[in-house]
Amino acid sequence: MDKLILVLIIVLLVISVAQIAKMYQITGDLSKKREEDVSPTANKINANLLLLFMIGLFVAMIWQMIAFKDVLLPVAASEHGVLTDRLFNINWLILIPAFFIVNFLLFFFAWKYRYDKNRKALYLAHNNTLEMVWTIIPSIVLVFIIIYGLLTWNNIMDDPADDALYVELYSKQFDWTARYAGNDDVMGEANFSLISTQNPLGLITEETVKAKIDELNDEIAKLEKKLEEEIMPESKVKDTKDRIGMRTRQRARVINYLDSGINFSGALDDQVIRGEFHIPVGREVNFQIRSRDVIHSAYMPHFRAQMNAVPGMITQFKFVPTITTDSMRTVLGDEEFNYVLLCNKVCGSAHYNMQMDIIVDSPTDYQKWIDEQGTFAASIGIEIENSVADEEEVDDSEVEKDSKVAQTIK
Amino acid sequence: MSAVSEAHVAEHSHDHSHSHEESFVSKYVFSQDHKMISKQFLITAVFMGIIAMALSIFFRLQLAWPGESFGILNYFLGDRWAPDGILDRNMYLSLVTIHGTIMVFFVLTGGLSGTFSNLLIPLQIGARDMASGFLNMLSYWFFLVSSVIMVSSLFIETGAAGGGWTVYPPLSALPQAMPGSGLGMTLWLISMSLFIVSSLLGGLNYIVTILNLRTKGMKMTRLPLTIWAFFITAVLGVLSFPVLFAAALLLIMDRSMGTSFYLSDIYVAGEALDPVGGSPILYQHLFWFLGHPEVYIVLLPALGISSEVIATNSRKPIFGYRAMIGSILAIGFLSFIVWGHHMFVTGMNPFLGSVFVFTTLLIAIPSAVKAFNYITTLWKGNLKFTPGMLFSIGLVSTFVTGGLTGIILADSALDINVHDTYFVVAHFHVVMGLSAIFGMFAGIYHWFPKMFGRMMNMKLGYVHFWLTIVGGYGVFVPMHFVGMAGAPRRYYQYTDYPMFEGLLNLNVLITIFAIGAALAQAIFLWNFFWSIFKGQKSVQNPWKSNTLEWTILNAAVGYL
Numbered sequence: 004m005d006k007l008i009l010v011l012i013i014v015l016l017v018i019s020v021a022q023i024a025k026m027y028q029i030t031g032d033l034s035k036k037r038e039e040d041v042s043p044t045a046n047k048i049n050a051n052l053l054l055l056f057m058i059g060l061f062v063a064m065i066w067q068m069i070a071f072k073d074v075l076l077p078v079a080a081s082e083h084g085v086l087t088d089r090l091f092n093i094n095w096l097i098l099i100p101a102f103f104i105v106n107f108l109l110f111f112f113a114w115k116y117r118y119d120k121n122r123k124a125l126y127l128a129h130n131n132t133l134e135m136v137w138t139i140i141p142s143i144v145l146v147f148i149i150i151y152g153l154l155t156w157n158n159i160m161d162d163p164a165d166d167a168l169y170v171e172l173y174s175k176q177f178d179w180t181a182r183y184a185g186n187d188d189v190m191g192e193a194n195f196s197l198i199s200t201q202n203p204l205g206l207i208t209e210e211t212v213k214a215k216i217d218e219l220n221d222e223i224a225k226l227e228k229k230l231e232e233e234i235m236p237e238s239k240v241k242d243t244k245d246r247i248g249m250r251t252r253q254r255a256r257v258i259n260y261l262d263s264g265i266n267f268s269g270a271l272d273d274q275v276i277r278g279e280f281h282i283p284v285g286r287e288v289n290f291q292i293r294s295r296d297v298i299h300s301a302y303m304p305h306f307r308a309q310m311n312a313v314p315g316m317i318t319q320f321k322f323v324p325t326i327t328t329d330s331m332r333t334v335l336g337d338e339e340f341n342y343v344l345l346c347n348k349v350c351g352s353a354h355y356n357m358q359m360d361i362i363v364d365s366p367t368d369y370q371k372w373i374d375e376q377g378t379f380a381a382s383i384g385i386e387i388e389n390s391v392a393d394e395e396e397v398d399d400s401e402v403e404k405d406s407k408v409a410q411t412i413k
Numbered sequence: 414m415s416a417v418s419e420a421h422v423a424e425h426s427h428d429h430s431h432s433h434e435e436s437f438v439s440k441y442v443f444s445q446d447h448k449m450i451s452k453q454f455l456i457t458a459v460f461m462g463i464i465a466m467a468l469s470i471f472f473r474l475q476l477a478w479p480g481e482s483f484g485i486l487n488y489f490l491g492d493r494w495a496p497d498g499i500l501d502r503n504m505y506l507s508l509v510t511i512h513g514t515i516m517v518f519f520v521l522t523g524g525l526s527g528t529f530s531n532l533l534i535p536l537q538i539g540a541r542d543m544a545s546g547f548l549n550m551l552s553y554w555f556f557l558v559s560s561v562i563m564v565s566s567l568f569i570e571t572g573a574a575g576g577g578w579t580v581y582p583p584l585s586a587l588p589q590a591m592p593g594s595g596l597g598m599t600l601w602l603i604s605m606s607l608f609i610v611s612s613l614l615g616g617l618n619y620i621v622t623i624l625n626l627r628t629k630g631m632k633m634t635r636l637p638l639t640i641w642a643f644f645i646t647a648v649l650g651v652l653s654f655p656v657l658f659a660a661a662l663l664l665i666m667d668r669s670m671g672t673s674f675y676l677s678d679i680y681v682a683g684e685a686l687d688p689v690g691g692s693p694i695l696y697q698h699l700f701w702f703l704g705h706p707e708v709y710i711v712l713l714p715a716l717g718i719s720s721e722v723i724a725t726n727s728r729k730p731i732f733g734y735r736a737m738i739g740s741i742l743a744i745g746f747l748s749f750i751v752w753g754h755h756m757f758v759t760g761m762n763p764f765l766g767s768v769f770v771f772t773t774l775l776i777a778i779p780s781a782v783k784a785f786n787y788i789t790t791l792w793k794g795n796l797k798f799t800p801g802m803l804f805s806i807g808l809v810s811t812f813v814t815g816g817l818t819g820i821i822l823a824d825s826a827l828d829i830n831v832h833d834t835y836f837v838v839a840h841f842h843v844v845m846g847l848s849a850i851f852g853m854f855a856g857i858y859h860w861f862p863k864m865f866g867r868m869m870n871m872k873l874g875y876v877h878f879w880l881t882i883v884g885g886y887g888v889f890v891p892m893h894f895v896g897m898a899g900a901p902r903r904y905y906q907y908t909d910y911p912m913f914e915g916l917l918n919l920n921v922l923i924t925i926f927a928i929g930a931a932l933a934q935a936i937f938l939w940n941f942f943w944s945i946f947k948g949q950k951s952v953q954n955p956w957k958s959n960t961l962e963w964t965i966l967n968a969a970v971g972y973l
């Protein structure tokens with residue numbers, strides 16, 4: 004029923020628009036007036052409308068700035084975000100007046116100099132002084148904008164601090180996974196050839212490499228058997244052969260890891276997190292961003308942070324969160340509020356719902372949380388020697404020193 | 414020079430001897446006459462515009478009333494793409510993609526340059542026709558075929574391309590990644606390749622004609638600004654479209670020949686693929702090397718048109734003719750060294766980012782000069798508000814508004830947080846969807862008499878303008894706020910995020926304005942098609958303009 008009414012309304016609207024148009028046309032024809040003659044009345048009406056439109060535009064603009072204030076992002080929850088917002092505001096302080104002034108001049112002149120048969124247009128082909136003025140003034144303003152902008156940009160893009168917490172954000176259609184380096188403070192290496200159900204991030208450990216080789220051997224054997232035993236159409240044969248080739252090449256890549264001298268233990272104590280991830284307030288977090296399939300973008304608007312996730316490379320973005328989730332909830336008066344990581348590069352059908360909550364904790368809460376997270380080793384059923392690491396953890400300063408060493412090694 | 418004028422004469426007499434025995438097919442279909450080709454481009458572009466506009470209304474309905482059922486969606490898209498009248502999320506992406514592609518390339522590139530360069534270049538420089546009528550004809554037919562392919566891609570089983578009008582790989586390279594990356598993407602690439610050929614044939618012709626076929630005394634420094642704008646536009650196109658062609662070719666190879674220019678380390682649909690060592694970012698560099706000049710390919714003709722329309726209807730010469738040429742040249746040059754501003758958050762070297770910030774912000778200077786020159790042309794003029802004039806004033810206003818938000822985006826530190834949000838969508842719609850489209854309307858209202866020998870109805874033109882500018886600003890100003898609230902673009906719905914709850918009202922507002930503005934175009938369409946056949950016969954120079962095209966008798970141009 005609803006649909007029918009809507010279709011009807013639209014059809015009626017189109018018809019009525021066309022009818023009005025026709026009516027206008029006929030009245031025009033009757034009056035025998037020439038189309039190119041802009042009557043003084045028409046000219047005046049349009050001139051007034053231009054002025055009215057300008058006022059309407061300005062009022063609407065100011066109204067929107069006030070009315071839509073609440074829908075905008077809340078205060079920046081990161082150190083650099085405060086700088087970004089300041090830069091944003093200062094730019095607006097320049098650009099909004101420019102918008103008003105230039106549009107005012109445009110519409111006001113249009114209104115003021117509407118046709119008058121008793122007046123002649125001023126012949127004015129150029130004026131060098133004027134033109135210099137409006138080349139130089141914008142240039143000076145732009146130099147200011149450029150310098151201020153680049154200072155902020157360099158600040159944001161600076162190298163990560165020595166004691167930064169490294170967190171990997173791993174993207175795939177259509178969700179995020181976070182990974183923490185674990186007690187050894189080394190983010191284990193990964194490769195897409197190793198991805199499997201147990202190892203969604205493709206982490207490289209002795210066990211995952213061996214498991215993958217076994218899996219590929221099985222698959223190749225199965226395919227070869229199929230090729231031998233089954234009678235298939237030509238295209239299917241080619242398909243199967245292609246598949247065997249692909250798996251064989253993948254196996255070659257994987258086998259290479261066996262004697263590559265790569266650190267197999269790096270990934271063992273890494274913590275792979277799904278659902279929501281935590282970061283400590285006041286400490287720099289350096290996100291290592293990866294993708295397994297198409298380009299995604301790690302967008303954390305509350306922190307004024309964004310970086311693309313590009314298959315085949317690791318990108319990074321760092322910031323210092325300054326407001327815990329709890330404080331932000333109090334500030335906003337919203338007990339449900341959560342920071343969120345969104346995908347901001349179109350990546351397929353569920354792009355619109357590729358999100359992960361971010362919890363900013365106090366350092367102690369964070370420590371408690373991270374300690375509760377299981378290791379990757381545990382998830383694939385391996386025991387690792389944890390006792391040494393556990394002892395180290397007791398002494399906080401030790402850990403910090405150690406992590407610094409680990410960073411410099413990296 | 415004398416060789417040229419001889420050829421000129423020969424061509425003329427040749428043309429003349431045939432003019433009486435021209436068949437319908439050679440006059441209206443396979444025409445080599447620049448005026449007919451210009452009309453062909455215009456009418457094709459108008460139809461493409463209607464289609465692209467309808468698509469935008471379809472997805473705006475979903476944004477304002479997510480998940481609600483609309484009979485009209487089911488009617489047009491069928492059960493496959495709008496079961497129970499609810500838009501499918503893959504189709505949503507296809508609609509966005511094809512809407513953008515058609516508007517940018519088919520309406521504002523092919524339509525705008527194809528119509529007005531063809532119509533005005535020979536007439537305003539005093540040449541008999543384009544340098545090569547045959548290439549010109551080919552240019553149109555490539556355009557038409559590519560248009561047909563692009564539109565028909567909407568009707569295939571797996572749906573049209575869905576990765577956005579920029580079709581970034583790997584998404585666009587992997588049929589496993591989304592249905593739209595299958596046959597739909599192949600058709601997109603074929604269509605765009607043909608389009609590029611069309612655009613190159615046209616562009617070369619415009620350049621050669623302007624350089625070689627100017628009439629005696631028509632020095633480069635006396636050319637109307639329209640011609641300067643079309644000239645630089647053609648140069649930009651000829652230099653940048655081949656790069657897009659290369660990008661598309663490499664993408665085609667990655668898709669079907671197993672190469673890995675853009676692909677590396679990919680695990681999709683449950684298996685690890687072969688390619689290693691390619692770079693998805695390479696595509697973006699190639700794409701935006703065209704993509705940024707492209708936005709000026711879209712805008713410059715509109716600016717050229719409005720220069721002429723504003724000067725004529727102010728009864729004054731355009732202020733600062735030489736500065737205007739200088740600005741066009743500066744914009745044209747700079748537009749080749751700013752493409753990286755679309756890629757600030759791809760992980761590019763921050764220093765490189767800084768360079769692009771600098772070059773991009775430089776563009777604001779010639780842009781500002783142009784805006785001020787327009788305004789000064791109005792100053793102490795004697796203004797006649799024809800519909801063309803109103804649209805030109807609207808163009809200046811929206812160009813200023815959109816240019817200012819461009820400055821925000823060019824500031825890389827700010828772009829981090831607004832890149833790929835609705836703020837970008839708002840920015841480029843203000844400069845393309847409003848400014849460039851207004852330029853196109855201004856051109857249509859202004860040169861309609863020269864094209865068809867008849868006048869469009871003035872009052873309807875006024876109604877059309879006022880509804881369009883109110884509707885247009887009504888759509889795109891609120892959109893900036895949606896972007897500043899952090900809402901990403903190309904989202905099927907925002908209901909999965911508490912933080913976007915407050916945006917729903919805004920989205921309803923935007924959609925209502927969009928429907929209003931779309932309906933207002935019905936007035937234009939009526940006026941346009943009715944006037945072609947029934948409009949008042951026009952006099953030779955209705956606007957009392959002093960460019961060359963108005964010195965030609967209407968009868969000599971041979972109308973419909």
Ligand code: HEM
Nearest residue numbers: 708712754755777816819820822823832833837841844845
């Ligand atoms: C002062 C002049 C301008 C400046 C400084 C400027 C700057 C920018 C920047 C930095 C972006 C990238 C934003 C992002 O993706 O995060 C952008 C996007 C865009 N601009 Fe402009 N711009 C200007 C004028 C124009 C004009 C005149 C047009 C077209 C007629 C235009 C069309 C576009 C389009 C189409 C996009 C978005 C493409 C996409 O991502 O889909 N811009 N602009």
Ligand SMILES: [Cu+2]
Nearest residue numbers: 346348350354
């Ligand atoms: Cu996504």
Ligand SMILES: [Cu+2]
Nearest residue numbers: 705752754755
């Ligand atoms: Cu650009």
